[in-house]
Amino acid sequence: MKFFVLVILTLAIAANGNPFSRKCKCKAVSNTINYSFHSWDISSCKFCSCKNAAMINCEQVCGTMVENYARTGCGKVIKGSKIKYSWKASSCSSGTSSIEYTCS
Template sequence: MKLILLVVVALIVGTNANIFSRSCKCKAVSNTVHFPFHSWDISSCKLCSCNDAAMVNCEQACASAVQNYATTGCGKVTKGSKVKYSWDASSCSGGIGQSELACA
C-alpha cells in the first residue's frame, strides 16, 4: 500500500499538475511565431489551490508586465516589433493573449 501511495505522489509531482507547488510564469512572445523575447516568474505558492490570488490573477499580472515591457522598448528587440503575452498558471490556466503590443 505504501508503494502505491509513493508512486501516486511521484506521478503528481512529476507532471504539470503539481498540487504542492504552483507558479505563475509569464512571457513576452512575438505576435506571429510566439518566439519568447523575455520571461518572468510572477508568483508562486505552496499547497495552494487554483482559487489562490496568485493563480487567479496570473493572466492579468502577465498582461501588465508585457504591456510595461512593450512601453519601454522590449529590450533589444527591433523598434516596432509586436509582442503578445503568454502565461502559465501551473495546471490552473494558461494561454496566449489576443492583443498585440508594439514595442516603443
C-alpha cells in the same frame, strides 16, 4: 502499502504538475511565431489551490508586465516589433493573448 501510495502520488505529480507548488510564469512573445523575447516568474505558492489570488490574477498581471515591457522598448528588440503575452499558472490556466503591443 506505503510504496503503493508513493507510486500513486508520484504518478499524480508527473501527470498534473506539482500540486504542492504552483507558479505563475509570464512571457513576452512574438505576435506571429510565439518566439519568446523575455520571461518572468511572477509568483508562486505552496499548497495553494487554483482559487489562490496568485493563480487567479496570473493572466492579468502578465498582461500588465508585457504592456509595460513594450512601453519601455522591449529591451534590444527592434523598435516597432509586435508582441503578445503568454502565461501559465501551473495546471490552473494558461494561454496566449490576442492583444498585441508595439515595442516603442
